[in-house]
Amino acid sequence: MLLLESMIDKLKSTFYNSVDFTAKEISWPNEEYAILCYYSSMVNKSDVQNQINVLKVQASVDEEKWTETMAAVxxxxxxxxFVDYICHGETIILLLTEKQMVHLTLPEIPHRSPDEPINEHILRGSHEGFVENVDVNIGLIRKRIRMPNLVVNKMEVGKETKTDVYYMYLDNVANQQSVSEVESKLKLMQEKTKSLYTAGEVGDYLEESVYSPFPQMLNTERPDRVFANLVEGKIAVFTNISPTVLLGPVTFFSFYQSPDDYNGRVLVGSFYRMVRVFSFLTAVFLPAFYIAIVSxxxxxxxxxxxxxLRLDISEIPYRPIIEAMILEIIIELIREASVRLPQAIVQTIGIVGGLVIGNVIVTAGLVSNMMVIIVALTAISSYVVPSVEMNMSIRILRFPFMLAAALAGFFGIVIGGFVLFIHLLNLHSLKSPYFSPIVPFEPKKIKQIFVRGPFVKPSPQTSSFDPEGRKK
Structure with missing residues (x-):
């Protein structure tokens, strides 16, 4: 009895006497001392009790092979x-006399239902979304890809948090060089990382240019989007603590495609794809273009x-660049407040912000009417992008172009455009060209940037991997 009590005390101290850690004595056939251990916050107690009752009956019938017929090892x-099993949500039965342990895989980790992501709404198609449970997420993909060549691998990253990072791909389609690149970067992360909290930290290791304003991995929480990219030969990387999935290799134009393109008619999908690509030019260059003209x-x-315009601008006490900066900063403040505040207050913030920008600030003579129109069009154009990450990149890019236009007019915009173009040419996503199919130039694929082809004449979508690298 003293051995039992000391062992229970030792186990509880190992887990720092946490209130949700359970270690208690249970009776067991042909065993003098047995201890049941689990985290009550990670299992269903009734399921554990039912499983133990079944195991007891089996152990009393067959003393040697009772674990071979049950979900126990x-x-x-x-x-x-032992500590690792408990931290992963498993239930352990310690048989002290035999110095053996039996672990049961009965975790019940809390998670949401797979509802549609709030930041990736679509009009038609699937309305499912990933959750903070890896088994549910993999099931949502396997439901769509019923093939054995869908490979799912796992690495444990973080010496302290021991977070599971998964990567998924179709073996007969994905470029093996890209797969090797993902594996090598995850191994590097495994060696250097102590704690892993978000999918964004994984993205920092997978991206080659972390200081670039352009994301080199596509983030999504939609299973249908992951499915479409896996079929194209991309690789999906995700963790067991986040619903976010990272997709790569991708191109710049991958961020302007939406599941709605393929759920609607060909002409409609093609039209809105062209609108999205055009919105990039509007969101980045329109304020700079206006500043260059009036300056x-x-x-x-x-x-x-x-x-x-001269009459309006003559009443403004400072240069157009300052005027534009004031409006842009106000727009960003309203957007950030709308994201952080409770949903019930968001509409109020929108109304107040609209009144301040649309009426009061113009009446006060701080900005001109035309500048309000330009900034409003710019904001709307940036929100057209289906990707949140690219949306943020566009909003950041407009500021250096506005400054270049204020300093040198159209000449400054042209110089900035050349710098931007060169930067895009030098970017890569998992060693694949980021600005494909523009560079390297592929005429047959350029039309797919703007046009969604009909399914009666199927053709591969624009991708960032080399088709010659596929496994035959």
Whole structure:
């Protein structure tokens, strides 16, 4: 009895006497001392009790092979393994006399229902979304890809948190060089990382240019989007603590495709795809274009419009770049407040922000009417992008272009455009060209940037991997 009590005390101290850790004596056939251990917060107590009752009956019938017929594994007791099993939500039965332990896989980890992600709504198609449970997430993919060549591998990352990182791909489609690149970067992360909290930390290791404004991995919480990208030959990387899935290799134009493109008619899907690509130019260059005109190039405007703009701008006490910065910062403040505040208050913030920007700030003479229109069009254009990460990148990019336009007019915009283009050419996603199919130039695939082809004439979608690298 003294051995039993000391062992229970030792186990509880190992888990720092946490209130949700259970270690208690139970009766067991042909065993003098047995201890049941589990985290009550990670299992269903009734399921554990039912399973133990079944195991007791089986053990009393067959003393040697009772674990071979049940969902239980018997092995020699090792404290390190014991702690690892408990932390993963398993139930352990310690047989002290035999110095054995039996672990049952009965975890019940809390998670949401797979509802549609709030930041990736679509009009038609599947309305399922990933959750914070890896088994549910893998099941949502396997429900769509019923093939044995869907490979799912796992690495444990974080010496302290021991977070599971998974990567998934179709073996007969994915570029093996990209798969090797993912594996090598995850191994590097495994060696260097102590704690892993978010999918964004995984993305930092997978991306080659972390300081670039452009994301080199596509983030999504939609199973249908992951399914479409896996079929194209991409690799999905995700963790057991986040619903976010990272997809790569991707191109710049991958961020402008939406599941709605393929759920609607061909002409409609193609039209809105072209609108999204055009929105990039509007969101990045429109404020800079306006600043360049009113600062240096009034002569390109019609005389009537030029007179009206000069009249409005003459009442503003500072240069157009300051005017644009004030409005852009106010828009960003409203957007950030709308994200952080409770849903019931968001509409109020939108109304107040609209009144301040649309009426009061113009009446006060702080900004012109035309600048309000330009900034509003810019904000709307940036929100057209289906990807949240690319949306943020576009909003950041407009500021250096506005500054270049204020300093050198159209010449500054052209120089900035060349720098942006060169940067895009030098970017890679898992060693694949980021600006494909523009560079390297592939004429047959360029039309797929703007046009969604009909399924009666199927053709491979624009991708960032080399088709020659596929396994035959």
């Amino acid at each position: 018997k092995e020699p007791f090792q404290m390190e393994k 240096f190039h009034f002569e390109i405007l019609p005389i009537e419009l030029s007179k009206k």
